[in-house]
Amino acid sequence: MGRKKTQMELIETESARHVAFSKRRSGLFKKASELCTMCAVEVAIIIFSIGGKAFSFGHPNVHFVFNRLRCSENPDASTSSNEAAGQDPILHDLNKTHSDLIENVGLVKKLGKKMRRAIMEKQKPDWFYAPRESLSMEVLYEMKEALEDVQENVRRDKERLLAQA
Structure with a gap:
């Protein structure tokens, strides 16, 4: 109005x-x-x-x-x-x-x-969207470490949530 x-x-x-x-x-x-x-x-x-x-x-x-x-x-x-x-x-x-x-x-x-x-x-690294075949070995190791960090964070969050329940 x-x-x-x-x-x-x-x-x-x-x-x-x-x-x-x-x-x-x-x-x-x-x-x-x-x-x-x-x-x-x-x-x-x-x-x-x-x-x-x-x-x-x-x-x-x-x-x-x-x-x-x-x-x-x-x-x-x-x-x-x-x-x-x-x-x-x-x-x-x-x-x-x-x-x-x-x-x-x-x-x-x-x-x-x-x-x-x-x-x-x-927020997302350059390799996130790149085809895996075009990445160098150094970038692939960096990607592996980042994914392992994410996996560890998810595992910790899961354990914390289970402990709260």
Whole structure:
């Protein structure tokens, strides 16, 4: 079951409208957070519900973003949050580190898949599929030893299982 396209019109029932508001609000805040993390930007969002309650999201925080906006509109105004301005490079570094770590995790996963594939391909020796007539004496002795090892392992497993029963 996929997503349905919703009509952009006023939702009539108040309870359904409240549910849609809550879901859309959290989705909007999540997207804003992702934008901040991926692009190292500053975002502030304020939403007022039907009941007049304010919901806000800000990165690094709402006050910092509004103070910065106020200063960019009025260069003579002084900022009241000098401490928040000091956090900006730290947050930028943390966001960059987070992005780098996510990228490294992806690379490690790809490398792990390649290694598992290589191990699966190398589990059986080359002589396993070769015709016996084409093998040299050295390879045939190696094959004999490998088969004897397998036989011994099977015998030990059989004895262990019989002892458990």
